[in-house]
Amino acid sequence: MRGWIASRLLQTVLVVFLSLTAVFGMVRLSGDPVLLFMPMDIQAKDVNEYRERLGFNDPLLVQYARFMRGAVRGDFGESLRYRRDALGLVLERLPATLLLAGTAMLLTLALAVPLGVATAVRRDGAVDHAGTVLMALGQATPGF
Structure with a gap:
C-alpha cells in the first residue's frame, strides 16, 4: 500500500x-x-x-x-x-466557476443516474439504445 x-x-x-x-x-x-x-x-x-x-x-x-x-x-x-496578482484573479473568479461546475454536475447526475438505472432495468430496450446513443454523442462532443 x-x-x-x-x-x-x-x-x-x-x-x-x-x-x-x-x-x-x-x-x-x-x-x-x-x-x-x-x-x-x-x-x-x-x-x-x-x-x-x-x-x-x-x-x-x-x-x-x-x-x-x-x-x-x-x-x-x-x-x-x-x-x-494572478492568484488573486483566479480566486476572485472561483465562486462563479464553482457555481457553474456544480450546476453542471448536478444536472449531469440528475439525468445520468435515472437513465443508467432505466437502461440497466430494461436491457436492449428503447431506453437502453437511446442511452447508448446519448453516451456516444456526449463522448464525441468536444469539451470546448
Missing part, C-alpha cells in the same frame, strides 16, 4: 512538473509575452521597463527557475493582461 501511495505521489509530482513546464513553454512560444498584452502605441522605453520589472530580460533558464519556484510557493506572479 505504501509503495502504491509513493508511486501515485511521484506520478503527481511528475504531472505537475510537466504541466508547469508546458505552460511556461506555451507562453514563450506565442512570442514576446510583454508585447502580446501591451497597447500597440506603447513607447519602446515603457516596454523595456515593463520587461525589466517582470524579469523577461533575464536568461530563459533563470525565468524558468523563477517560474517554478513561484509555482511551488503558490506565487503565480502578476497577470500580464490585468497587471494584478
